Amino acid sequence: MTRTPKHIKCLDVTLLGHADCLNCVIRKNDIFADLDVKKYDKLLKRIIDLRYETDTMLFVENSPAVELFIVRKGIVKLEETLDDGSRRIIRLVKPGGVAGLETFLDNGQRFDQTAIALIETEVCRIPYSVLKEILDTDHDFYKAVLNEWHNQLESSNELFVQISMGSLRQRVARVLLILIDEANRNGQLEINKISTDDFAALTGSTRESVSRNMAEFKRNKVLTKSGPKKFRFDELALREIANDSD
Amino acid sequence: MTRTPKHIKCLDVTLLGHADCLNCVIRKNDIFADLDVKKYDKLLKRIIDLRYETDTMLFVENSPAVELFIVRKGIVKLEETLDDGSRRIIRLVKPGGVAGLETFLDNGQRFDQTAIALIETEVCRIPYSVLKEILDTDHDFYKAVLNEWHNQLESSNELFVQISMGSLRQRVARVLLILIDEANRNGQLEINKISTDDFAALTGSTRESVSRNMAEFKRNKVLTKSGPKKFRFDELALREIANDSD
DNA sequence: CGAATCTTTGAATCCTCTCAAGTCTTGTGG
DNA sequence: CCACAAGACTTGAGAGGATTCAAAGATTCG
Numbered sequence: 001m002t003r004t005p006k007h008i009k010c011l012d013v014t015l016l017g018h019a020d021c022l023n024c025v026i027r028k029n030d031i032f033a034d035l036d037v038k039k040y041d042k043l044l045k046r047i048i049d050l051r052y053e054t055d056t057m058l059f060v061e062n063s064p065a066v067e068l069f070i071v072r073k074g075i076v077k078l079e080e081t082l083d084d085g086s087r088r089i090i091r092l093v094k095p096g097g098v099a100g101l102e103t104f105l106d107n108g109q110r111f112d113q114t115a116i117a118l119i120e121t122e123v124c125r126i127p128y129s130v131l132k133e134i135l136d137t138d139h140d141f142y143k144a145v146l147n148e149w150h151n152q153l154e155s156s157n158e159l160f161v162q163i164s165m166g167s168l169r170q171r172v173a174r175v176l177l178i179l180i181d182e183a184n185r186n187g188q189l190e191i192n193k194i195s196t197d198d199f200a201a202l203t204g205s206t207r208e209s210v211s212r213n214m215a216e217f218k219r220n221k222v223l224t225k226s227g228p229k230k231f232r233f234d235e236l237a238l239r240e241i242a243n244d245s246d
Numbered sequence: 247m248t249r250t251p252k253h254i255k256c257l258d259v260t261l262l263g264h265a266d267c268l269n270c271v272i273r274k275n276d277i278f279a280d281l282d283v284k285k286y287d288k289l290l291k292r293i294i295d296l297r298y299e300t301d302t303m304l305f306v307e308n309s310p311a312v313e314l315f316i317v318r319k320g321i322v323k324l325e326e327t328l329d330d331g332s333r334r335i336i337r338l339v340k341p342g343g344v345a346g347l348e349t350f351l352d353n354g355q356r357f358d359q360t361a362i363a364l365i366e367t368e369v370c371r372i373p374y375s376v377l378k379e380i381l382d383t384d385h386d387f388y389k390a391v392l393n394e395w396h397n398q399l400e401s402s403n404e405l406f407v408q409i410s411m412g413s414l415r416q417r418v419a420r421v422l423l424i425l426i427d428e429a430n431r432n433g434q435l436e437i438n439k440i441s442t443d444d445f446a447a448l449t450g451s452t453r454e455s456v457s458r459n460m461a462e463f464k465r466n467k468v469l470t471k472s473g474p475k476k477f478r479f480d481e482l483a484l485r486e487i488a489n490d491s492d
Numbered sequence: 493c494g495a496a497t498c499t500t501t502g503a504a505t506c507c508t509c510t511c512a513a514g515t516c517t518t519g520t521g522g
Numbered sequence: 523c524c525a526c527a528a529g530a531c532t533t534g535a536g537a538g539g540a541t542t543c544a545a546a547g548a549t550t551c552g
Contacts (some may be wrong), residue, residue: 083489102396105389142391142392143351143352145388146388146392146395149392150347150395153358157402160336161326161334164409164410165328168508195530195531196531204410206508207531208532208533212532228517414539414540441498443498453499453500454499454500454540454541454542454543457501458501458540498549499549500545501545502543508539509536510535510536511535511536511537514531514532514534515531515533517531518527518530520527520528521527
């Protein structure tokens with residue numbers, strides 16, 4: 001039923017240096033948006049800037065939640081392993097979003113999901129101690145955290161709705177649109193191919209069925225191969241398919 | 247496609263009186279578990295105790311989130327209306343859980359979903375002003391709130407996983423188990439029937455398909471009619487169906 | 493009692509899964 | 523640098539499930 005799991009890397013991580021929150025573009029949209037960054041300058045130096053290659057793991061389900069990750073570039077998937085051994089992707093974290101929010105909960109908390117870079121991804125890694133210090137000195141910071149939880153819930157619900165209704169054809173189109181949304185921020189008209197197994201875990205389907213739908217998209221020029229692992233897409237056609245109610 | 251919506255009541259609500267937090271059994275498991283209730287005695291008097299009949303609305307999507315609800319008995323469904331007019335149940339709130347957590351977010355927040363009593367339900371209604379006062383005087387209370395957001399996310403994910411995988415037969419069985427879980431707290435071996443449309447909105451299917459599966463359950467004595475709107479159930483058989491991987 | 497709503501059932505169609513057998517890619521060692 | 527093996531992707535055929543549309547039974551409620 002499940003294919004021999006592909007090799008999830010743990011080491012393909014590059015240290016890019018210390019975070020530069022003061023000049024970070026992403027920060028304007030994330031959890032630190034309203035924070036007085038200058039005040040916490042020294043503290044924020046403890047934030048590390050990292051690059052994860054495709055299929056590299058950020059953290060594992062059930063391990064202690066002692067740090068969280070803000071995605072600056074790329075996409076992180078959060079997946080759970082089910083009783084029968086299959087995987088289900090619960091949420092996709094895109095730039096500005098947070099993976100590992102459990103870190104904000106009380107001591108001894110563990111990660112609910114496994115986080116893996118879906119494509120090449122850059123993140124800021126923030127230790128619990130930094131968060132705790134900010135929470136203790138800035139009594140309003142918890143509001144930003146509450147907001148982030150809200151965002152997560154919204155984004156989970158969004159995925160839920162997008163993916164638990166309609167034909168597989170529609171669901172595949174919707175997942176492509178989610179990925180495209182990300183590609184478009186970089187002004188590309190291309191998407192990095194993700195594996196059919198990931199598509200299956202996202203749409204709650206099988207690799208074969210996903211493949212068939214993709215093949216149809218390619219035949220109809222909704223997708224066109226444009227490089228080794230890249231595809232050009234017809235966004236309008238995809239939107240039409242995603243909303244098609246026939 | 248969508249049936250003329252059944253009549254959702256707005257007025258079938260009974261005022262049971264003021265909350266009695268000090269002696270509340272539910273409170274031990276909810277957001278106020280760690281709160282010094284005596285200290286806030288006067289404040290908590292502003293909490294109202296209500297009973298909602300089946301299909302009665304607690305709040306509507308997009309209206310201002312100025313109060314939240316703690317469920318003490320029954321089940322509340324949170325549903326979103328999709329672009330095509332169909333409804334999708336995003337989450338079920340059971341005793342001890344909270345509906346309308348958005349109230350904790352900053353001013354001007356609106357409810358993300360519509361909340362409707364799935365069966366006869368009793369709740370405590372808590373105005374924003376009460377929450378704000380507690381948050382302002384008790385700097386640790388936000389931790390309980392964070393925990394509650396976490397619970398909501400977990401419960402959404404749980405529903406997502408349970409419902410977006412497997413055959414309809416399995417999914418219907420799983421929804422029944424969720425309802426039974428609630429019935430069992432009251433030591434019953436019965437469940438109140440919920441509409442096939444609700445089942446469809448929960449399983450992401452159609453009323454006809456749900457009905458067919460229910461019919462099969464009745465034939466096989468997994469469910470037995472035991473009253474006007476009541477069914478007796480064979481929990482073990484349901485669990486078997488829910489986990490069946492054939 | 494009768495109208496409106498909700499539920500059930502049937503039959504045909506379409507979709508998705510499964511199993512099985514290819515083909516294509518990628519990375520490694522000779 | 524090529525060949526090969528392992529993994530990933532594609533394709534086909536058949537079976538089984540789910541949806542649709544249509545129509546007939548139940549229920550509910552005034």
